[in-house]
Amino acid sequence: MYNSVAEIVATAQERKLPIWELMLEQEIQYSRSSRTEVWNKMKRQLDVMKAAAKRGTTGDGVFSPTGLTGGEAAKMRKYRESGQGLTDETVLYAIENSLATNEVNAAMGLICATPTAGSSGTIPGVLFALEKKRALTEDQMIAFLFCASAFGMVTANNAMIAGATGGCQAEVGSASGMAAAAAVEICGGTPLQAAEGFAMALSNLLGLVCDPVAGLVEIPCVKRNVVGSVNALAAADMALAGLENKIPADEVILAMKRIGKRLPAQLRETGLGGLAATPTGTKMKMKIFGQELDLNI
Amino acid sequence: MSGGNYKSVFDIIGPVMVGPSSSHTAGAVAIGQAAHKIFGEKLKKVTIDYYESFAKTHQGHGTDYAIIAGVLGMETDDLRVPRAVEIAQKQGIEVIFNEHEGTSPINHPNTAIITLENDTKKIKVSGCSIGGGTIEIRDLEVEGCHFTPLGPLPIMLCWTGGNDPVDIKAHLSHDNIQIRKESALSQAGGRYIHELDLDRMPHPKVLDQIKAVSSGLICL
Structure with a gap:
């Protein structure tokens, strides 16, 4: 198992293999399965992601049982189709698929956690935007997910990926870094450029708090995945252009961990601080759960 | 790691x-x-x-x-x-x-x-x-026994008639499984429950071999 991003990059350089190949190899060894079995299992994860994104963007979209979120991915699709978007098709497509996945998640539909359910839209947003932009094949998309998992695993083992322990930086931040790295590799960047993409994307989201209204994975989670996706595309473009983060990826992961530990409990998925504690957020919670609340938090 | x-x-x-x-x-x-x-x-x-x-x-x-x-x-x-x-x-x-x-x-x-x-x-x-x-x-x-595992899965619980599960450990070692922590607690009737923290899930065949030498096996 790889202990650090530096080790992954060094191994990829030394063996002249892409990062996705190293992770596929590791999984074959860990799970004692064949290459085909592991590959097909990742294909099933991809199929779930595709189905969720499709479900969220088809017709009027999906709605959560609380009514707090839903239907906005479908609105974005219509807006993109109108040709009036300020950004280009790739960014609009990333926004749309990111929203769609998280709306399906909030509606208690079937999703693939990447790395978590709360951050499940970030990676599909980037992946399906690149599928269009670069006409990715299914095999390339599966390779993208193996590469993303390398960075996610190091982050999860050396820091954290749960909002309750590290805030949203640990969820959408990690997902954004993973997506940036995989985007760089699949678009022809070197292993070092992939690591720089990861480092830039995660650095940009350090300190992001987890403050879900009513403790639900809806507001602001659904739209925060959009920032994860768009930030990943920007970081991938910067890395492919040869920009560097200056602070190495592994040090960024440890910075994230230290920040996470210093975040107060109110800002770590308790639904007690940030947007959850605003007058409107509090009203939403009371409407849904009908509880008397302590407003002095 | x-x-x-x-x-x-x-x-x-x-x-x-x-x-x-x-x-x-x-x-x-x-x-x-x-x-x-x-x-x-x-x-x-x-x-x-x-x-x-x-x-x-x-x-x-x-x-x-x-x-x-x-x-x-x-x-x-x-x-x-x-x-x-x-x-x-x-x-x-x-x-x-x-x-x-x-x-x-x-x-x-x-x-x-x-x-x-x-x-x-x-x-x-x-x-x-x-x-x-x-x-x-x-x-x-x-069953009245209190264990404090390290936390990470897999965790194996097995029931045997002795306090040192030599056979079980041999099977695990043969499968290159590292035991990160183990404890055994006795029950009435000379039975023991063993709790083993493992670094990865044993091969299904190895689990079958362990089943054969124990009176109960649960792998989490």
């Missing part, structure tokens, strides 16, 4: 699950499944004790139905997960949820302690959900 909790790429790109939260929903299913595997009998009563983030947000995140789904033996991607509490009650199982104000007895913000019982058996499983659907089990009470 043999101590890392996340060992498979599918811990990161996965699990495939019914939303909305991997720690509060998928992880809760996994803690419930651990209790389900250990109990292994017809259930009469389930008590869930929540701490910290779980205590504050279990309703919003669907933790209640998720943990009961696991207790009933469902997988994270089972579409019946959101209806699990109802399903348990229809089976005549009493379901109780308690929210606690204090800090977690196992020192993690996403803590759930599951007590399962019927007229003759009672077990207690203290689990925490560490993110992305991955869990740790940090405290176990089984």
Whole structure:
């Protein structure tokens, strides 16, 4: 198992293999399965992601049982189709698929956690935007997910990926870094450029708090995945252009961990601080759960 | 990084699950499944004790139905997960949820302690959900024996007639499995329960060999 991003990059350089190949190899060894079995299992994860994104963007979209979120991915699709978007098709497509996945998640539909359910839209947003932009094949998309998992695993083992322990930086931040790295590799960047993409994307989201209204994975989670996706595309473009983060990826992961530990409990998925504690957020919670609340938090 | 909790790429790109939260929903299913595997009998009563983030947000995140789904033996991607509490009650199982104000007895913000019982058996499983659907089990009470595993899965429980499971350890060693911690507690009738923290899941064939030399085996 790889202990650090530096080790992954060094191994990829030394063996002249892409990062996705190293992770596929590791999984074959860990799970004692064949290459085909592991590959097909990742294909099933991809199929779930595709189905969720499709479900969220088809017709009027999906709605959560609380009514707090839903239907906005479908609105974005219509807006993109109108040709009036300020950004280009790739960014609009990333926004749309990111929203769609998280709306399906909030509606208690079937999703693939990447790395978590709360951050499940970030990676599909980037992946399906690149599928269009670069006409990715299914095999390339599966390779993208193996590469993303390398960075996610190091982050999860050396820091954290749960909002309750590290805030949203640990969820959408990690997902954004993973997506940036995989985007760089699949678009022809070197292993070092992939690591720089990861480092830039995660650095940009350090300190992001987890403050879900009513403790639900809806507001602001659904739209925060959009920032994860768009930030990943920007970081991938910067890395492919040869920009560097200056602070190495592994040090960024440890910075994230230290920040996470210093975040107060109110800002770590308790639904007690940030947007959850605003007058409107509090009203939403009371409407849904009908509880008397302590407003002095 | 043999101590890392996340060992498979599918811990990161996965699990495939019914939303909305991997720690509060998928992880809760996994803690419930651990209790389900250990109990292994017809259930009469389930008590869930929540701490910290779980205590504050279990309703919003669907933790209640998720943990009961696991207790009933469902997988994270089972579409019946959101209806699990109802399903348990229809089976005549009493379901109780308690929210606690204090800090977690196992020192993690996403803590759930599951007590399962019927007229003759009672077990207690203290689990925490560490993110992305991955869990740790940090405290176990089984048939009157109290264990404190390191946390990360896989955790193996086996029942034998001796206090040193030489055969079992030989099978594990042959499969290149590292035992990170082990403890054995005696029961009435000269039986022992062994709790072993492993670095990875043994091969199915090895599990069969261990079954053959023990009177009970549960692998979480």
